[in-house]
Amino acid sequence: MANSKYEPGGFGLAVKKARAGRGLFAKEDIPKGVCITEYFGRTLSEEEEYTSRSRYLFEVTKKKTIDGWYKGNVARYINHSCKPNCEVEIYKKRVWVFAKRKIKAGEELVYDYGKSYFDAFLKPIGCRCTKCMSEKKWAKVEAKEAKKKKAKKEKKKS
Numbered sequence: 001m002a003n004s005k006y007e008p009g010g011f012g013l014a015v016k017k018a019r020a021g022r023g024l025f026a027k028e029d030i031p032k033g034v035c036i037t038e039y040f041g042r043t044l045s046e047e048e049e050y051t052s053r054s055r056y057l058f059e060v061t062k063k064k065t066i067d068g069w070y071k072g073n074v075a076r077y078i079n080h081s082c083k084p085n086c087e088v089e090i091y092k093k094r095v096w097v098f099a100k101r102k103i104k105a106g107e108e109l110v111y112d113y114g115k116s117y118f119d120a121f122l123k124p125i126g127c128r129c130t131k132c133m134s135e136k137k138w139a140k141v142e143a144k145e146a147k148k149k150k151a152k153k154e155k156k157k158s
Contacts, residue, residue, distance in 0.1 A: 006089075006096050009034045013109070015077050019128040023108045024077040030103040036086065039075035039095040041068040055121070060093055080122060081110030083131035 012027030013036075030036060039058055049057070049065045056068035056076045068076040075097055078086065086109050087100045103109065110129065112118075118127070126132075 006091050008037050020079040022077050023079050025108050026103050028105050030099045032099050032102045034099050036097045037075045040073050041066040041070045078109045080113040081129040084111040086111040
């Protein structure tokens, strides 16, 4: 598969704290249009597709869904954004992540999860992407969450 469009470029990537929990960040500049990584995991049976509680499911085809929970799958840390810098391409029943534009070192990798996932999981709690939530509003959310966490810790002590 040498020199294939679907060969990840070996870019330095790091899992770090992000707005949505953990996120995947570029450790170096990534040019527009290149393959960054593959989203992979175990193929689920039809029954598992409906009973799995994993949040890392990716429907590859109508008959193939993968569970990207596998720890070696760094692509599972790519969060949703309404203004993505990455896009997913399915080729030969495999899922590839490409740079939609130039991505700068230190920038979080994000792609649009699609309407059905957004409506089911993100809309009810509110989208936290940079397009939907300003830095000022995000700072308020973080402060509120930190306050809750501190109160919970203090309650455990008593």
